[in-house]
Amino acid sequence: MLNVAESIRNFNAGREPERLAMKYASLRTSPFVFLRGTCHLFYDRLPGDALFSKAPAGWLCGDAHLENFGSYKGDNRLVYFDLNDFDEAALAPVTWELVRFLSSILVAGDGLRATADEAAALCQVFLDAYAAALVPGKARWLERDTAEGLVQELLDTLKARSRPAFLDHRTDRKGRGRVIRCDGKRALKADDDARARVTKLIDTFAATQDKPGFFKVLDVARRVAGTGSLGVARYIVLVEGKGSPDGNYLLDLKEALPSSLAPHLKLAQPAWPSQAHRVVGLQRRMQAVSMAFLHPIVGAKDSPSHVLRGLQPSEDRVSLGAAGTSLEQIRGVIGEMGQLIAWAQLRSAGRQGSADADVLVDFGGSVTSWGADLLAAAHACAAQVRADWKDYCEAFDAGAMALPAQKRGDR
Incomplete structure (x- = not known):
């Protein structure tokens, strides 16, 4: 039993x-x-x-x-x-x-x-x-x-939702820049080791992009989101974007783990380069249009892979349980x-x-x-x-x- x-x-x-x-x-x-x-x-x-x-x-x-x-x-x-x-x-x-x-x-x-x-x-x-x-x-x-x-x-x-307003909701202004607001509900402080690991991953990815300066890391926090994935390494990353303070962007970086369906699968699965390649590849395949900034990121050999995507003011759900529905x-x-x-x-x-x-x-x-x-x-x-x-x-x-x-x- x-x-x-x-x-x-x-x-x-x-x-x-x-x-x-x-x-x-x-x-x-x-x-x-x-x-x-x-x-x-x-x-x-x-x-x-x-x-x-x-x-x-x-x-x-x-x-x-x-x-x-x-x-x-x-x-x-x-x-x-x-x-x-x-x-x-x-x-x-x-x-x-x-x-x-x-x-x-x-x-x-x-x-x-x-x-x-x-x-x-x-x-x-x-x-x-x-x-x-x-x-x-x-x-x-x-x-x-x-x-x-x-x-x-x-x-x-x-x-009606704008990026500057979204940034004001999720970050605090500090001098001429911003820092992620660690409120204990959406974000928690990241220690120095985690910040260094995340910065290295983003820097490596940025070097492959046309505008690497866009991805200059300004701040990192641990992200609290979802239910099933809580406890998995997941971060909010504040990057330079189009310029500080209101041109900054927030990104989501999440460790990719094997599918929980894996122990029960009878059909042959592709040999994905990493778990992040599986997640991103199938998301791109199944969605009508891919999310902005959606990329797999693979670090050093034998290290976990991660899924990068934008964290957006346009993200929301329909609240089916709301009063009056x-x-x-x-x-x-x-x-x-x-x-x-x-x-x-x-x-x-x-x-x-x-x-x-x-x-x-x-x-x-x-x-x-x-x-x-x-x-x-x-x-x-x-x-x-x-x-x-x-x-x-x-x-x-x-x-x-x-x-x-x-x-x-x-x-």
Whole structure:
């Protein structure tokens, strides 16, 4: 019998205690947060029947759920709404992606203020939108002119956000320059060793760019963001950009770890140069337009690789649980998320082992033959998540997740 607390401790072994403690406390707050932060456990529990082994192979973000979609500015300077987390990306049966997303709807039902029947109906909305988006065989995208409902409202609000205002929110002015604001919520101080490592990585990357001065490092802090990755080496980096103080840019630098799907993968995976190349390569392949500054960074031999990207004022999520949000508005967003997953799979079809677009078209057209079984599996997976969360809460409350004395800085 799987010991939930022990599995989580083993998976997170070696992470920085200060942020890992935040993760463990966060997992205690709700079944949905627990689902978000225990991707490895979800796939440990996934049944190995035909539904999950004989479906078409596709490129997956690997961690599809309600909060892994968001807005961002692409490298073409336009703002998009799309899948935005590819840490777990891998080649696997497409039903793996679908059942995780459907489970997230069911587990998040209370947060959406939806009854069990309403959450089940939202699952059907997602499945219908996903299948319908596959059938034409053409990948599309969501930006301001093509989005509707809450997503359109979000993208419209981003027009008023400026980089100087964003910098004022995340940094403090110091003389003629800026320093990152270490508020204990979004950022923590980095020690001298961490600052030196990060600066060296950015300097090495900058030397390969047309304007290396743009990436001159002004300040470094440890970043607090997400749930599953808390405790992984991750930094906010303040760089010169187009000039101090208001032309500065903030970057996100995150260590890339193996996908938590890896122990369960039966399909041959490409021989990526590094884990960062996997994450960045698949993000570029699956998103309609890549995020600004998205690059893999590899340091010295045998050292961890990192994913670099911009930290932007245009990054945000649709708040489905916000007061005043109607069930009809939630239906619209979930339908768009179903489309986005389908389009990402079509966009990456026929690449390095994934099924071609014709196979995915046929799969979408045959949803009546597999949809009911997938929905039943999602209900079973959601029930397992709730049971695992209950076990975790008991272990957490009994002190089983306590960590050694915390120390500052990253390993």
